[in-house]
Amino acid sequence: MPGDDPLQSPPAAGSGNDILPYRIHVSNKYLDITRQKLELTRLPHEPRSKDWWEPKRQVESLIDYWQEHYSWPDHEEELNSAVPQFRTSFQTPPPVTPVRLHFIHARSPHANAVPLLLIPPFPLTNLSLIRFISPLTNPRDAESQQPFHLVIPALPGLGFSDPLPNSAPPISTTANMLDALMKRLGYPRYIATNSGPASMSPAKIDWRLVKHLSQHYLESCLGVHFISPPLNSPKIQDSAVEWSKWTLARLFSSPILGYSKEDFSASTKPDKSQPKTKRDSPLGQFTSGDWEANTPSYALCDSPTGLLLCVLKTLRTLGPRRELKPDDIITLTQLVWLPGPEAALRFWAHCASQAEPVEAKKPTRKPKVALTVFLGNEEQSDQPKILPHPAKNEYACPSWARTEFEVVHSNRVTGKPGFLAWDRPDVIVDGVRDLAKAILATDKSMQISNPSAIVSQQEVVVQDERPTLAPAPAPTDLSGSTAQGTFGTIAESAEETAVETPSKDPAKPLLGNAIAGEGQKVLLPETPTRPARVESPR
Structure with a gap:
């Protein structure tokens, strides 16, 4: 029964289902510990090799920058305010x-x-995708x-989301939470999208999660947008x-029956960035x-330095076009x-250990999907040949998806x-808009005819016309999740808040100009007129 599922039940006043405004707050003590660890960093000796990546010079430069120029409180304030x-x-x-x-x-x-449910590519958090807020919520036309x-959302165990218990199957439980979240916010019907190439995701997490939805x-999920899905012929x-x-189209190498000329050339093209005898696992980490x-x-x-190396290796494997x-x-x-990397690693390990039985169940009808695939037809002669190699571009013909999807x-x-x-965030935005256009052409049920039906944060936070008192601050915990301490009073406002364009600071491209385009405003959900309840640390 739908009502028996606690994830599907509507929020009740005074229950743990309240939607609470959240502010990041990292204690100075934890930031001091981070600085101390950076000061005590011991890097390994690095003999030169023609086969291995040698990051020592880059790492030393980044550690110096982290200690002398980088200010987390500035980023924290910008995230909290914008x-x-x-x-x-x-x-x-x-x-x-x-x-x-x-x-x-x-x-x-x-x-x-x-x-729209925009799911971050594992292992990134939702705060890495704030540049999508403006183009998706407030386009110029x-x-x-x-x-x-x-x-x-931030997936469980990533960023400032709590981890799942070890007994919970990660894919189905997370999908259930995300669907329940959309309904709790007043969106009984919606569409969803990946935001990274699913074929490169560790343990195929991105692909499995959106496919399960x-x-x-x-x-409720009327359609999804897959990016570079790991499809088979x-x-x-x-x-x-x-x-x-597929057999006939391939036999004649002709653009017929839903296939294009690009499908034949891209699916047979070798990836020159991948040596034949050496292969890396997704994101250059674990198989x-x-x-x-x-x-x-x-x-x-x-080790913040060790984690920095993991980030650098992942970026090297993804191969950004523009230097970060x-x-x-x-x-x-x-x-x-x-927040601590341990919960994300455990989520990854649980996903990699085995497929969940429920993932094999066939739906009652084919889900509607839009697909974005990459032809991989750029010049690749300048690709690095040393480990870790750039991730392989696994081309999949979009028509292959017709076996399981519409x-x-x-x-x-x-x-x-x-x-x-x-x-190329525009590739993601274009794919989502194409999906929405196709869905709305035959089904307009996900359009919000009554905007007041969207759950406002004021309604779920303020109860009985009285503010909820904040508990005493919890003692500091020095485990990996200590950063998620209590947050202070939320700014009081009864109206929707318009966020002006952040200042154009070239040193902060991940945050600056990410919320609104120049001259634009974005409407944020209502915040309570009284102080919000303070949560305990994770």
Whole structure:
């Protein structure tokens, strides 16, 4: 029964289902500990090798910058003042454990906006995607460019979301939480999208999560946008019709039956950036299969430098087109270091250990999907040949998805995906808009006809016309999750707040100019007129 599922139940006054405004607050004590660890960094001797990446010079420069120039409090203040952040709690399956999910919720000022669930690419957090708020919620031409009510969650255990208990199956539990979150916010129907190449995701987390939403929540998730999905060519035992179409199109190498010329050239093109005898695992880290997460957790929880190396290696594997500045790299590292990396590693390990039985269940009908794939047809002669190699571009013909999905739109994009959210966010935005256009052409049920139906934070925080008193601050914990301390009083405002364009500081491109385009405003959800309840540290 739907009502028996605690994740699906509507929020009750005074329950743990309240949606609370959230402010990041990292104690000075924890920042001091970080500085001390950076000062005591001991880097290994690095013999020169023609086969290995030699990051020592880059790491030394970044450590110096981190200590002497980087200011987390400045970033923290900008995030708190400009990004509409919230947390809400869900009960996981037995043994029942409350899990608080951190999310961004930015409502569009346009009447034709539809709800969008933007899922960060693992292992990035939602705060790495704030540059999407302006183009998705408040485009310059809302008539020709579909606007969205935007929800960007941090997956459990990442950023400022609580980890799942070890007993909870990660993919199905997370998908259930995300679907329940959208309904709790007043979005009974919505669309969802990846924000990174799913084929490069560790343990295929990005692919499995969005696929699970599309197949198991058909009544609420009306469509999804896959980016570079790990599709296989049709097999006769799965779909004789689709196998026949692919066989005929390939036999004649002709753009027929839903296939294009690019499909044949891209699917047979070798990836010159990948030596034939050496292969890296996704993101240059661990291969799929069983591995225990505690050893790297202990190592990385105690070493900001070690975590910085993991970020650098991941970036090198993704191969960004545009170079990230030191401020950007350290901010990405801090968003993992401050909450602690251990929960993300355990989430990864649980996903890699085995597929969940529920993932194999077939839906009652084919979900509607849009796909973005990359042709990989750029010049690759300048790709580095030493380890770690750039991630391989796994091309998949969009029509291959027809075995399991109803493909409503497909985009074939030149080049390789790289660090997509950083290099080419327009590719993600275009794919989502194409999906929304295709869905709305036949089903307008996800359009919000009554904006007041969207849950306002004022309604769920203030109870019985009285403010909720804040508990005494909890003692400081020096584990990996200490950064998630209590937050102070939320700014009091009864009206929707318009966020002006942040100052154009070239040293902070991940944050500056990320919320609103020049001369634009973004409407944020209402904040309570009285002080909000203070949460205890994670």
